[in-house]
Amino acid sequence: MTKVLSLLWLCGLLLAVPALAADWKMDPAGSKLEFIATFEKTPVPGAFKEFDARVRFDPDKPAGGSLDVTIKVTSADMNIPDVNKEIRGKDWFDYAAFPHAEFHSADLRRDGKRYVARGTLTLKGVKQPLEVPFTWTAGDGAVMEGEFTVKRGAFGIGLGEWAAADVIGADVKVKFKVKLRKG
Numbered sequence: 001m002t003k004v005l006s007l008l009w010l011c012g013l014l015l016a017v018p019a020l021a022a023d024w025k026m027d028p029a030g031s032k033l034e035f036i037a038t039f040e041k042t043p044v045p046g047a048f049k050e051f052d053a054r055v056r057f058d059p060d061k062p063a064g065g066s067l068d069v070t071i072k073v074t075s076a077d078m079n080i081p082d083v084n085k086e087i088r089g090k091d092w093f094d095y096a097a098f099p100h101a102e103f104h105s106a107d108l109r110r111d112g113k114r115y116v117a118r119g120t121l122t123l124k125g126v127k128q129p130l131e132v133p134f135t136w137t138a139g140d141g142a143v144m145e146g147e148f149t150v151k152r153g154a155f156g157i158g159l160g161e162w163a164a165a166d167v168i169g170a171d172v173k174v175k176f177k178v179k180l181r182k183g
Contacts, residue, residue, distance in 0.1 A: 024056070025181055026180055030143075033048045035047070037152070037168060037169060037172050051069060052069070053069045066104075066106045068102075068105075073095060097125070119132070141181040143177065144176070
């Protein structure tokens with residue numbers, strides 16, 4: 001009888017393990033994706049108003065997880081009408097040709113007290129490897145939060161007269177807070 005109970009317990013444990021890596025869907029109301037460029041060394045904030053994140057994640061075993069983010073680039077808002085008009089063009093985001101950006105990662109790892117998603121960012125038709133560090137806070141749902149820096153020139157953002165980094169900085173900081181619910 002003890003062997004049967006042990007076998008049943010082991011089977012139950014094995015069946016439960018795949019369920020630990022939960023599928024999470026973004027709650028748009030509690031989520032934000034911001035970016036901070038610099039103009040003459042002064043921070044100029046903006047935000048992507050429309051994006052979606054889907055996560056398969058177990059904080060205790062991140063290796064089996066994945067992160068997929070789709071950004072509606074046309075939702076970029078820098079709170080300055082003239083700038084918003086300018087960034088639509090070919091020298092910047094080129095909304096007509098590239099209305100979306102994507103980040104995909106199937107390589108999630110623990111890094112001390114935080115995690116890192118290693119994947120590929122596709123922006124303006126250019127694919128570049130990217131590491132996205134984040135923290136994970138679970139409760140009723142979960143919150144994924146972090147920041148990283150991208151080189152705008154690597155993606156062809158700010159061409160022509162804007163290519164030099166003396167007026168518009170080369171680095172753009174990206175900050176995110178994604179509220180998630182099991183889905």
